[in-house]
Amino acid sequence: MASRRPDSFDGLGYRSRDDPLYGASYPVRSAGGPAELQHHHWVTTPPDIPGSRNLHHGERTPQYDEPLGEPGGAGGPGAGWDAPQPGVPPAEQLNRFAGFGIGLVSLFTENVLAHPCIVFRRQCQVNYHARCYHLTPFSAVAVMYTITKAQGPKALWKGMGSTFIVHGITLGAEGIISEFTPLPRELPHRWSWKQLAGHLLLKGLTAVVALPFYCASLIETVQSEIVRDDSSSGLLDCVREGLTRLLGVGAPHSRRLLPLSSLLLPAALHAILRYAIAASVQRVALWLHQRGRKQRVEPSNPLDAYFPELAAAWAGSLVADIALFPLETALHRLGLQGTRTIIDATDGVVATGNGGSPLVLPVNTQYDGFSDCLHHIRRKEGTAGFYRGFGALVAQYALHGALLAAARTLLRLLLLEGRAS
Numbered sequence: 001m002a003s004r005r006p007d008s009f010d011g012l013g014y015r016s017r018d019d020p021l022y023g024a025s026y027p028v029r030s031a032g033g034p035a036e037l038q039h040h041h042w043v044t045t046p047p048d049i050p051g052s053r054n055l056h057h058g059e060r061t062p063q064y065d066e067p068l069g070e071p072g073g074a075g076g077p078g079a080g081w082d083a084p085q086p087g088v089p090p091a092e093q094l095n096r097f098a099g100f101g102i103g104l105v106s107l108f109t110e111n112v113l114a115h116p117c118i119v120f121r122r123q124c125q126v127n128y129h130a131r132c133y134h135l136t137p138f139s140a141v142a143v144m145y146t147i148t149k150a151q152g153p154k155a156l157w158k159g160m161g162s163t164f165i166v167h168g169i170t171l172g173a174e175g176i177i178s179e180f181t182p183l184p185r186e187l188p189h190r191w192s193w194k195q196l197a198g199h200l201l202l203k204g205l206t207a208v209v210a211l212p213f214y215c216a217s218l219i220e221t222v223q224s225e226i227v228r229d230d231s232s233s234g235l236l237d238c239v240r241e242g243l244t245r246l247l248g249v250g251a252p253h254s255r256r257l258l259p260l261s262s263l264l265l266p267a268a269l270h271a272i273l274r275y276a277i278a279a280s281v282q283r284v285a286l287w288l289h290q291r292g293r294k295q296r297v298e299p300s301n302p303l304d305a306y307f308p309e310l311a312a313a314w315a316g317s318l319v320a321d322i323a324l325f326p327l328e329t330a331l332h333r334l335g336l337q338g339t340r341t342i343i344d345a346t347d348g349v350v351a352t353g354n355g356g357s358p359l360v361l362p363v364n365t366q367y368d369g370f371s372d373c374l375h376h377i378r379r380k381e382g383t384a385g386f387y388r389g390f391g392a393l394v395a396q397y398a399l400h401g402a403l404l405a406a407a408r409t410l411l412r413l414l415l416l417e418g419r420a421s
Helices: 090-113 115-126 137-151 160-180 193-222 237-247 264-294 307-323 325-336 370-380 383-387 390-420
Strands: 026-029 040-043 342-344 360-362
Touching: 090 115, 090 160, 090 307, 090 390, 115 137, 115 160, 115 193, 115 325, 115 342, 115 390, 137 390, 160 193, 160 237, 193 237, 193 264, 193 325, 264 307, 264 325, 307 325, 307 390, 325 370, 325 383, 370 383
Parallel strands: none
Antiparallel strands: 026 040, 342 360
């Protein structure tokens, strides 16, 4: 049975949870052998954590009417939940536990621990007032600490629930569209250009469907905690605000608010390009790993059955986010324009007369569209203006990679101790 690597609340490898393209495809190694690249195919269904599949050939799931732990059920020996699985040595069970553990650490890091970096990166991208662009992680981490110290831990953990909702909407929309249209959700190994075009079109349509809810989630993540009203905010505000913007009802926004039609092309373009870049880099990384593995004489560690896919997905998302960072900056500014959002001062300036809390700033951009936004940023802020908050992105992937490597090392030690005992 094929083993899958975990994915983020967004699908393709380890791409950022804030991207509307959560749920993109990733390669899965088939049972034909990890060294053969031709046994990879592309999957976009909600992923399993590596090592979580415990059924082997000839086994079945125990039924509810079978006595637990008794070997004499309808399925014969080993049918109960607690019965030992035939032919499965303890070392194999340890390997599955290791894969499950490292996948769980990856999911937790990507969806929870990295959220403050995503919040601060978005704030930097939309803050055209800031003098400091935070191109390195050192300045970004220092200001993040200043904001957290003044406003509390919630300052950089806001909007996490809305990001989960957006990811769920993205996955659901992709599944529904693929069911009622001929657009393929999965690409076979021997795909045609027509299948590839339909697959990419599905990614673009999914991003378009999730766009209004993504804009609502963007507001929740960058809105300053100082002006947030916790009494009137709820978990489903993202859905309500998304429908409000889609239908054009509710409280009136500023005249500078751009219609969603002007954001459809940038959102679809960003989703398709990010998927294509991340999938290509991920596949190349796996190919290089398998090619180097053929040249090894000694057997590899059991964790190598799971870790290469996670590492390749991490590298693919990193390259895609770096390459599309300018496009993401423009998309976030256009999505936030006219929403009367108040953000934190990303320069780390402290107001002396306000209890030492960081200053807050309004977002008052006046872009006419996507091309005008790109031209204005290049003319007013220079090329570096497209990379505001890039240091937070570096910190996010550095944290993810470090914890992934630490989990692999720790679980390897546990495997060695288990074998020795």
